[in-house]
Amino acid sequence: MKQFRKMVYPYLVWSTIMIAVPMLLILLYAFTTQGNTVTKFLFTFKNFKRFLTDTTFLNVLYTSLRIAVETTVICIILGYPTAYVIAKFSEKAKLRWVLVITLPTWINMLVRTYAWTGILQDDGVINSFLSIFKIGPIPLIYTDFAVILGMVYNFLPFMIIQIYTSLTKMDYSLKEAANDLGAGPAKTFLKITLPLSMPGVISGITLVFLPAVSSFCIPRMLGGGSYVMVGTIIESQFLTAGDWNFGSAISLIMAIIIMISMYITKKVDKGEKVEGASV
Amino acid sequence: MSKKKRIGSKIFLGIIVLFLYAPIIYTMVFSFNEGKSLTKFSGFSFKWYEKMFSNDTMMEALFYTIIVAILATIISTLVGTVTAIGLSKSRKAIKNVVEQVNQLPIMNPEIVTAIGLLMLFSFIHFEKGFFTMLLAHIMFCIPYVILSVMPKLRTLNPNLAEAAMDLGATPWQALTKVIVPECMPGIISGALIAFTMSFDDFVISYFVTGNGVSNISILVYTESRRINPSINALSTIIVVIITVSLLLVNIIPSLASKKKSKVEAIKEENIK
Numbered sequence: 001m002k003q004f005r006k007m008v009y010p011y012l013v014w015s016t017i018m019i020a021v022p023m024l025l026i027l028l029y030a031f032t033t034q035g036n037t038v039t040k041f042l043f044t045f046k047n048f049k050r051f052l053t054d055t056t057f058l059n060v061l062y063t064s065l066r067i068a069v070e071t072t073v074i075c076i077i078l079g080y081p082t083a084y085v086i087a088k089f090s091e092k093a094k095l096r097w098v099l100v101i102t103l104p105t106w107i108n109m110l111v112r113t114y115a116w117t118g119i120l121q122d123d124g125v126i127n128s129f130l131s132i133f134k135i136g137p138i139p140l141i142y143t144d145f146a147v148i149l150g151m152v153y154n155f156l157p158f159m160i161i162q163i164y165t166s167l168t169k170m171d172y173s174l175k176e177a178a179n180d181l182g183a184g185p186a187k188t189f190l191k192i193t194l195p196l197s198m199p200g201v202i203s204g205i206t207l208v209f210l211p212a213v214s215s216f217c218i219p220r221m222l223g224g225g226s227y228v229m230v231g232t233i234i235e236s237q238f239l240t241a242g243d244w245n246f247g248s249a250i251s252l253i254m255a256i257i258i259m260i261s262m263y264i265t266k267k268v269d270k271g272e273k274v275e276g277a278s279v
Numbered sequence: 280m281s282k283k284k285r286i287g288s289k290i291f292l293g294i295i296v297l298f299l300y301a302p303i304i305y306t307m308v309f310s311f312n313e314g315k316s317l318t319k320f321s322g323f324s325f326k327w328y329e330k331m332f333s334n335d336t337m338m339e340a341l342f343y344t345i346i347v348a349i350l351a352t353i354i355s356t357l358v359g360t361v362t363a364i365g366l367s368k369s370r371k372a373i374k375n376v377v378e379q380v381n382q383l384p385i386m387n388p389e390i391v392t393a394i395g396l397l398m399l400f401s402f403i404h405f406e407k408g409f410f411t412m413l414l415a416h417i418m419f420c421i422p423y424v425i426l427s428v429m430p431k432l433r434t435l436n437p438n439l440a441e442a443a444m445d446l447g448a449t450p451w452q453a454l455t456k457v458i459v460p461e462c463m464p465g466i467i468s469g470a471l472i473a474f475t476m477s478f479d480d481f482v483i484s485y486f487v488t489g490n491g492v493s494n495i496s497i498l499v500y501t502e503s504r505r506i507n508p509s510i511n512a513l514s515t516i517i518v519v520i521i522t523v524s525l526l527l528v529n530i531i532p533s534l535a536s537k538k539k540s541k542v543e544a545i546k547e548e549n550i551k
Contacts, residue, residue: 003450007365008373011358011421015380018418022395023383025402082295085288097292099529104299107521108479110499111514115302117503118309118317125305125318153298160295214388217481221503231390238394238486248398251391258388 029248047249057233057250064230065257067144068213071151075208076201078152079159083200084193086160087167098164105157113150113221120146120222142224150222151212159204166200167193202269210258230254303518310511317506327512334509337498341513343409344494348477351416356470358417359424364458366425367432381422392419393486400487407489415487416477423476424469431465432458471528475521 033044051057086097104112119125120141127137140146170193178188216231223229230250237247313322331337366374384392396418400411435458443453459466481496488497495517502510 004365004368004454005370007361008369008377009365011362011365012373012377014358014418014421015377018396018399018414019380019383022392022399025398026391026395029398078295081288081291085292099525100296101299103522103525104303106475106479106525107303107518108481108496108499108514110481110496110503111306111517112302114499114503114510114514115306119302119305121318123318128318153302156295157299210388214390216390217500221500231388234390234394238397244394244398247394251388251394254388255391 026248026251029245030252031249033245047246048253050246051250051253060228060233061230061253061257063228064213067147067151067219067229068209071148071155071212072205072208074148074152075156075159075204079156079204080163080197080201083160083163083167086164094168098161101157101160109154110217110221112154113218116146116150116153116222117141120149141222142227144223146222147219147227147229150218151208151215154218155208155211158207162204162207163197163200166197170196198269202265205265206262209261213258214254306511307515307518309508310515312508312511315506315508317508317511327508331509331512331516336493337509337513340493340495340498343412343492344478344496347409347413347416347494348474350413351420351477352470352474355417355420355424355473356466359421359469359473360428360459360462360466362421363425363428363432363462364454366429367435377425381425384419385422385426389482390486393483396483397486407487408492409488412484412488412492412494415483416480419480419483420473420476423472424466427469427472428462428465431462435461 030047031043031045033042033046082101086094086101089097121127122137122139122141124140126140130136130138174192174196175188178192183191214231216229216235219227219229219232220235234247234251234254237243237250241247309317309320310327311323311325312320313324313326314320362377366377369377393415396411396415400407405411439461440453440457443457444450448456479496480494481500484494485497485500488494493501495513499510499514
């Protein structure tokens with residue numbers, strides 16, 4: 001079988017150039033200053049210092065994290081009951097509903113986000129409806145609300161499917177046992193169903209929080225030109241301002257924050273599991 | 280479960296589905312609007328479809344999207360399958376390295392992958408355009424193909440190829456007649472993922488293309504700043520294409536399995 005081993009070599013070369021080198025370039029640029037040529041490296045923390053000491057940038061970081069957390073929480077609140085209801089259907093109905101929930105995710109994200117721009121306008125459907133009751137127009141587009149709505153709209157199916165998968169994998173005899181032992185529906189849910197579906201919630205959080213915190217097209221389209229998030233700063237550093245060093249440093253900071261939050265989420269999950277076991 | 284509860288959960292599900300589909304239906308309805316408004320429907324017309332088909336930039340973007348998706352799918356499926364087969368026979372150290380590296384584009388935020396590629400292409404003085412977009416798409420598609428082929432290889436009996444070669448098959452024959460057909464379901468699902476990933480990509484394409492080359496996502500993004508109902512027409516066409524192909528992908532296997540089970544049932548009856 002050794003002759004097949006060689007089949008990996010082309011991809012080893014390819015992935016070194018196309019995946020590893022770009023990551024190293026981000027590191028290289030993040031720790032150097034503008035105007036550095038490749039031949040002379042000047043190690044510096046200036047880019048990080050600039051981001052972490054400027055309150056405007058810190059505010060942007062705060063906004064991004066806040067929007068991403070709010071989006072994730074709303075996705076759990078809406079996604080959990082949806083997954084729960086679907087998981088209780090018959091096998092055939094389940095598959096049909098999973099298709100219904102996932103179908104929109106296959107359609108271009110930009111196209112789906114663009115659809116909201118018409119709905120949320122001052123003279124759009126929602127405000128026209130409200131004007132019947134002599135309310136408004138309420139400013140909807142280019143607000144926090146619009147950005148969070150756009151993110152929930154785009155990422156909710158991921159949350160639903162993750163929770164749904166963990167709910168269907170669950171051993172139903174455990175629930176029956178709890179019922180037999182006298183636990184009410186509420187207690188059974190809190191002590192059995194919820195802890196057992198936690199892995200789904202955790203992977204759902206990963207799939208929602210990660211794209212939410214780094215998104216730049218949703219804030220640009222629904223938040224307007226002056227709405228700033230970490231993603232939009234990185235974009236402008238690279239495509240308009242041209243300060244690649246600073247942009248690299250910001251994306252490194254963002255990557256580290258994402259890694260830390262993923263680590264915390266996993267830790268919290270494990271902690272809860274231990275607790276559940278002791279009960 | 281009580282009846283009240285059941286009706287309540289049906290209503291909740293209905294609201295979620297409405298939330299997911301209303302904007303898409305809204306876009307489709309307004310693509311037939313006579314006027315330019317995105318908020319007031321003034322009459323039915325195909326005007327925006329005509330405008331879309333006569334708009335060169337839109338047709339070019341559609342063309343690039345489809346061409347890049349097809350090429351990226353073919354190349355990434357080929358390379359991904361070959362790599363996966365090689366990996367299944369490789370030493371653990373190499374396997375680990377490749378799997379770790381593959382995790383990077385999957386786990387990293389898209390914007391990080393995008394700026395990395397942007398810097399790479401400028402570093403080697405590769406002009407931004409069609410080829411940079413194609414290379415980038417191949418790069419982020421391959422890991423997904425490998426991920427969907429690997430499980431099939433893991434369940435494949437390693438003695439099968441060995442046996443074929445003992446019986447006189449060349450390694451090439453063992454590969455194409457034994458290993459590849461056995462992994463076909465994984466290869467096909469990998470190709471499907473690659474196609475939709477490439478077709479829908481925005482962030483990475485936005486950073487690595489230039490010189491007038493764009494795809495549908497970039498076009499929608501840049502046009503969304505002003506009112507252009509042709510975008511609604513384009514969206515409608517994309518929605519219809521994706522929905523029809525997804526339904527086909529989901530329905531054909533179930534139809535085929537129905538037919539198969541019918542054939543098997545008939546066969547069994549004949550045996551009896």
